[in-house]
Structures are given as structure tokens and as C-alpha cells.
Amino acid sequence: MPTERYDSPDAETIERVVREGQRDGAMVTCLAECEVEYDGRSGGYLGPGDRLVVAKPDGTLLVHRPSGHQPVNWMPAGATIKVEEDEGAPLLYARRSNPNEYLRVYLHEPHLLTRFDADDPATYQERGTEAEMHEYIERNPETAIEEGFRVVEHERESVYGYIDFFGKDAEGRPVVVEVKRRQATLNNVDQLKRYMELYRESREPSERDVSGSTEGANGESDGGGTRWKSNPDVRGILVAPSASDRVRRTLRDDGLEFVELSEFAVEKRESSEKTLSDFL
Amino acid sequence: MPTERYDSPDAETIERVVREGQRDGAMVTCLAECEVEYDGRSGGYLGPGDRLVVAKPDGTLLVHRPSGHQPVNWMPAGATIKVEEDEGAPLLYARRSNPNEYLRVYLHEPHLLTRFDADDPATYQERGTEAEMHEYIERNPETAIEEGFRVVEHERESVYGYIDFFGKDAEGRPVVVEVKRRQATLNNVDQLKRYMELYRESREPSERDVSGSTEGANGESDGGGTRWKSNPDVRGILVAPSASDRVRRTLRDDGLEFVELSEFAVEKRESSEKTLSDFL
DNA sequence: GGTTACATGTCGCAT
DNA sequence: ATGCGACGTGTAACC
Structure with missing residues (x-):
């Protein structure tokens, strides 16, 4: 015992x-x-x-x-x-x-x-995390986000910061995507805005930004050469299963977008793996 | 038993x-x-x-x-x-x-x-919460924030939203204050920025709000101070015991300020001196 | 060890 | 009930 x-x-x-x-x-x-x-x-x-x-x-x-x-x-x-x-x-x-x-x-x-004297060797297996939501988006960018959307960089691998997804839309415009597994909050909107600023200030060379600038400073330049906000036409999308009216309004007021994505887990498991509990 | x-x-x-x-x-x-x-x-x-x-x-x-x-x-x-x-x-x-x-x-x-069969009638008594930090600021606005600062509205009673403190500085400029009891985070900066936007859009009439601010662009700066749309003069202050370099830099870049406030509980003693009898 | 962001967060409060 | 923000948040990941 x-x-x-x-x-x-x-x-x-x-x-x-x-x-x-x-x-x-x-x-x-x-x-x-x-x-x-x-x-x-x-x-x-x-x-x-x-x-x-x-x-x-x-x-x-x-x-x-x-x-x-x-x-x-x-x-x-x-x-x-x-x-x-x-x-x-x-x-x-x-x-x-x-x-x-x-x-x-x-x-x-x-x-x-x-x-x-508890012996507990098992590892907890979790489903439905934000990581899985990311995987789904990575595999199905057009279904999850919008027609023509493609992922350029995923998550922390980005040089712009901790952006969940950075991609391009059908017309080649840069898109910053923030993903939430729960109902979106005002904080999430703030976060998306911050990431968008990071992207803008990063002065990522895009198809539209032809100037091969050598300036390495923090963009404090003024006057004519202001490449300070050199990526002005970036889009921002908040992806979540739902959002309150106020969150949606705030997004709209800031020129941002909301994409409702709730049923991402469907393809997660094979139907043969489903147990009885899935239907309760 | x-x-x-x-x-x-x-x-x-x-x-x-x-x-x-x-x-x-x-x-x-x-x-x-x-x-x-x-x-x-x-x-x-x-x-x-x-x-x-x-x-x-x-x-x-x-x-x-x-x-x-x-x-x-x-x-x-x-x-x-x-x-x-x-x-x-x-x-x-x-x-x-x-x-x-x-x-x-x-x-x-x-x-x-x-x-x-547990009987637990006691209520937990807590010290050192953000509420106490607020009380301290309310009682000692000039020590906590800065010389000449006075509180106009406190916490949720504000019509501008969930602003912790809204006040005026020595020169009568409106000030939005966000208080954190722990080290400040980037999210806290975002939050302060959001509250400041709420205030600006509220178009609170102030002593210095001369009508006819024709400036349209946000944050268009020429090396000097930042100017804003409708309530251009508002200041934003984040109050916390500490902040990382990046948080401080982000605040600066956005024209916001940081006030370090760690010892807010005057009556607080060294933890080693505290004994159970202090509560009784 | 510090910073950053997620979490089945939970909890309380106000609408 | 829902929305919103604090919490002694804890926890993992990355640097």
C-alpha cells in the first residue's frame, strides 16, 4: 500500500x-x-x-x-x-x-x-489548444482566413515580433493575423494593433517598397525621407471563435478585421478515433 | 471527529x-x-x-x-x-x-x-492589493505621481471608461493614469493607450482645450512632442513598481510616461518582522 | 534568470 | 448571463 x-x-x-x-x-x-x-x-x-x-x-x-x-x-x-x-x-x-x-x-x-507515495508517469494529452488552431490555419489558410490568403511566416519565427501569422492576401497586401482560441477581448485587439505597429516599423521590404534603404536607425528621420511608416497598407485580422459587439466595433473603428473561426477541430482526429463521449 | x-x-x-x-x-x-x-x-x-x-x-x-x-x-x-x-x-x-x-x-x-465535515467560517484578509495602491495614490497624489498632480476621477466611476485615474497636472493638462501592482507589461501599455483614446474621443472640455484643432494625422511628429486629434494635450502615465527596458521604450515611443511606485504602503513593515499577532 | 504570451485560467464586479 | 479586468495569477517557451 x-x-x-x-x-x-x-x-x-x-x-x-x-x-x-x-x-x-x-x-x-x-x-x-x-x-x-x-x-x-x-x-x-x-x-x-x-x-x-x-x-x-x-x-x-x-x-x-x-x-x-x-x-x-x-x-x-x-x-x-x-x-x-x-x-x-x-x-x-x-x-x-x-x-x-x-x-x-x-x-x-x-x-x-x-x-x-504517488507514482505518476503519465503525460497529459491535451486537445483544442491554440497551437492546434494554428496548425489548422497553417494547413487551411484559405478556409480559415479568406480566399487567396497565404502564410508567409508563422508565429515566433517572425522577425517582426511575436506575430501569430504574417501573410499576404490575394492582392499581395501584407496581413498580420492574431489568433485566439476563446472569445476575443479588447486586450486581443490591443495586441493585434501592437503587432501591426511592429510590422510597420520593421520596414519589411515588400513588393511595393522599392527603396533599398541603408538607414539602420530607429526611423527617427523626419522631413522628406520619412520611411517611418513605410508599410502603411498592412491589414490586421483577429481570428477567434467569437467576439463581443464592442470588440467588433473597436476593430472596425481601427480599420481592422474579424474572422470567426470556431470549427477548426473537426479535422483534428480521424472519425474512427472518436469515442462515445464525443457525442454526449 | x-x-x-x-x-x-x-x-x-x-x-x-x-x-x-x-x-x-x-x-x-x-x-x-x-x-x-x-x-x-x-x-x-x-x-x-x-x-x-x-x-x-x-x-x-x-x-x-x-x-x-x-x-x-x-x-x-x-x-x-x-x-x-x-x-x-x-x-x-x-x-x-x-x-x-x-x-x-x-x-x-x-x-x-x-x-x-469542514467548517470554515473565516474570511480571508488580504493586504497589498491594487486597491490599496489606488488608495495610496488617492491620498498622496503628488508623492505617488508627480508634483502638482490632482485626481479628478477615480477608477470605473469615470465616464471615459475603465480608467484607473483621471487627473490634471500642475499646468492643468489632463492626465490618464493606469496603475499596476506588478512589473508593467506590454499589455499594460496597450491598455493605457486604449484608455487614452477613449478619453480623446470623449472630447472632454478642458481649460486648455482651445477649439479648432485642425491637425488630422495621428502621431505625425517632427522630432518634438506628439500631438493628437481632438484632446491633444492629454498625458498618459503608467504607474508600476518596475518595467522592463522594452516597456519603457515602448512608452517613450508613444509619448507616454512611466512612474515607478513600489513602496506605496507606508504602514508596511519588513516581512521578517511581521507576526501573526499583527493581524489580531 | 528575465521577458513574453497562453490558459479548460479563476474570480469578482458591474451592466 | 455577459463583458471586462485583476490575479500572490501559474506555466511554458524563448533568449
Whole structure:
């Protein structure tokens, strides 16, 4: 049995089990009435109450209340977890640097302590990420974006920055494409605008820009030779499964475009691979 | 004792304990070798391995691997959690709508099942949030921002949008202020720019807004200051404890300003000096 | 280690 | 319910 359990453990037991768990790579959980104190990036205090405390061997420490998805307090992986004593009562103390933070969990009444020598060799396989959306667009640029669109550069390989896609439309106009797997937000519009600026300032030599400029400065030139915005006719397209009215309006006001792309995952798997759950 | 525990529980016990836990408001945890399947906003599969599974009475379901801060799979609060059977083996099934999602945890080998009738009446008290930063700026506008700065409107009460602070500088020029409690990002710059556009388009009448700004082009500069369309005089300030070089450069290129504000909490002491008694 | 962008983000608040 | 922004966001990728 890869588990051990201790009812109403004393301070000594908690100290030993947590220390050995950290050493041996075992998860330790404790159901306890406790009090929590945190200081670091922020700071906080949680009065006495019943919670689940989890200490993982990588230094992760979690304090879960009876409700809510997120731990009320925690320490990310990389912290060092120790058990100390506060007037005879056991106290979980997790600390890390960069940023400097600590978490103290005063175990006023530890009800149940467990050690779990968990072996978890599996790797999580995920579907429906933005990466898959990218793959779909790369393989089906005209279906996904528009007739005549072709990808010139994909993602971070671009010299203009972190542009998702840079391409050309049917008429050869440059197009900056930003892809989102969720409903588009105003932030996404901002992002697209920023990437478009990056492209404009990059002064990418295009079929239309014949000037083989040797100027290497940041385009601070004024007057006649202003190649500052030398790529004026770039288009910007935000691709997402949906967008609020305000996002669409903002795009329109800025001369940008929205392309609705929701059903990109259809070709992702062979139909033979689909399971019953696909139809539920 | 507010806890119950079951070693190597059978399917029947798991079904009963989870159902009663959901009904009675108790947390149920299970240390088990399991297999996980998720589909919804995304989709994923996790092969067999040892994990900690947590079912909270609010419908939260968490699957924690031996490492990492985040659960590898989960269902947020609001889901309905049931125990089903898959060829005689117990299976935790959580489902919710909006968005339509489900999570299945196949408990191949449940080692330890616990029920915890957790009572947690405390409310978490947090310090050092952006809200406190706002309060500090509101109370000390000249120390925080600059000599002569005064706040006209604070946060969402503004008619121009979600501007953190709208104020006037010593010369009466309008100022849009965006506040971040962490190191400023490029997205924050974008956000400030968007808020400034909102202000400009609002055509707020100011003491210095002489009518008839005939200038049309945006940001057309001749080496000097940048001028704008309708409310040309507005300044934009990003307030944060720090910013990368690129963020600072981006701000400068857009004619915006950065104000470094790290020690906003006057009453804050060194973290090493803080003790639990500080909160009591 | 710093910077950048994604995330099944989650959460809270306001409309 | 939806939209929008903060979060002690965490996490991975790239440099």
C-alpha cells in the first residue's frame, strides 16, 4: 500500500511525516483546523477554520477551503517546506525566494494526516489548444482566413515580433493575423494593433517598397525621407471563435478585421478515433 | 471527529461517501491510481497514475498530481458530481453547463477515501492589493505621481471608461493614469493607450482645450512632442513598481510616461518582522 | 534568470 | 448571463 495515515497526529509525527515525504518524494495531506499567514508579493491572514492542506514533494503547498476551485493560500513549486512548532503546536512553514515569500499554516487541530507515495508517469494529452488552431490555419489558410490568403511566416519565427501569422492576401497586401482560441477581448485587439505597429516599423521590404534603404536607425528621420511608416497598407485580422459587439466595433473603428473561426477541430482526429463521449 | 476514512474502499462505499458528502456539505478526498478524461472548453486525457482527487461540496472537483501547483484536471464550482461505474470500477463524473463540460476520473485503485465535515467560517484578509495602491495614490497624489498632480476621477466611476485615474497636472493638462501592482507589461501599455483614446474621443472640455484643432494625422511628429486629434494635450502615465527596458521604450515611443511606485504602503513593515499577532 | 504570451485560467464586479 | 479586468495569477517557451 502506497499510503499511510495517522489519526489526530501529534507534532512529532507531523514533523517526521512531512520531512520524510519531502525527502522521499511523497505527497502529504492533512485535514485540520488551522490558521494561515502569508506574506510576500501580497500578504494575508486567514483565521481558524477547517481546511485540506497538501504538501507536494516539489515544494508546492496548498491550503484548500471547503469551497472554491483555487486554494485560499499556497506556495508554488520550489519552496522549502518544514514543520516548526509554535508553543507546542505544529506549524507548516513554506518559504521561497524570487520572489521572497513565506506561508505559515498553524495546525491547531490536525484530524488526519496521510502520506501518499504517488507514482505518476503519465503525460497529459491535451486537445483544442491554440497551437492546434494554428496548425489548422497553417494547413487551411484559405478556409480559415479568406480566399487567396497565404502564410508567409508563422508565429515566433517572425522577425517582426511575436506575430501569430504574417501573410499576404490575394492582392499581395501584407496581413498580420492574431489568433485566439476563446472569445476575443479588447486586450486581443490591443495586441493585434501592437503587432501591426511592429510590422510597420520593421520596414519589411515588400513588393511595393522599392527603396533599398541603408538607414539602420530607429526611423527617427523626419522631413522628406520619412520611411517611418513605410508599410502603411498592412491589414490586421483577429481570428477567434467569437467576439463581443464592442470588440467588433473597436476593430472596425481601427480599420481592422474579424474572422470567426470556431470549427477548426473537426479535422483534428480521424472519425474512427472518436469515442462515445464525443457525442454526449 | 469531523473526519471519516476508508481504506481501499469499494465502489459502493465511494458512491455513498461522495453522494452524502455533496449532500451534507463535506469535502471528500481520495488517494487513488486513476485515469482522467476531460472534454469541454478544451479536451484531454491523462493515463493511469497516482493522484489526489478532491470533491468539494460546491461541485469543485480537483485532480492533483504529485507535483505542480495546479491540478492537472478539474471542474470549477457549480458542477454536479456523481459516482458512476465503469465495468464494476468506480468513476467520478463531474458535469456542468455554460460552458458544457465534463470530467471523468476512473478510480482504478482507490487507496484511501476520506470525508471531512469542514467548517470554515473565516474570511480571508488580504493586504497589498491594487486597491490599496489606488488608495495610496488617492491620498498622496503628488508623492505617488508627480508634483502638482490632482485626481479628478477615480477608477470605473469615470465616464471615459475603465480608467484607473483621471487627473490634471500642475499646468492643468489632463492626465490618464493606469496603475499596476506588478512589473508593467506590454499589455499594460496597450491598455493605457486604449484608455487614452477613449478619453480623446470623449472630447472632454478642458481649460486648455482651445477649439479648432485642425491637425488630422495621428502621431505625425517632427522630432518634438506628439500631438493628437481632438484632446491633444492629454498625458498618459503608467504607474508600476518596475518595467522592463522594452516597456519603457515602448512608452517613450508613444509619448507616454512611466512612474515607478513600489513602496506605496507606508504602514508596511519588513516581512521578517511581521507576526501573526499583527493581524489580531 | 528575465521577458513574453497562453490558459479548460479563476474570480469578482458591474451592466 | 455577459463583458471586462485583476490575479500572490501559474506555466511554458524563448533568449
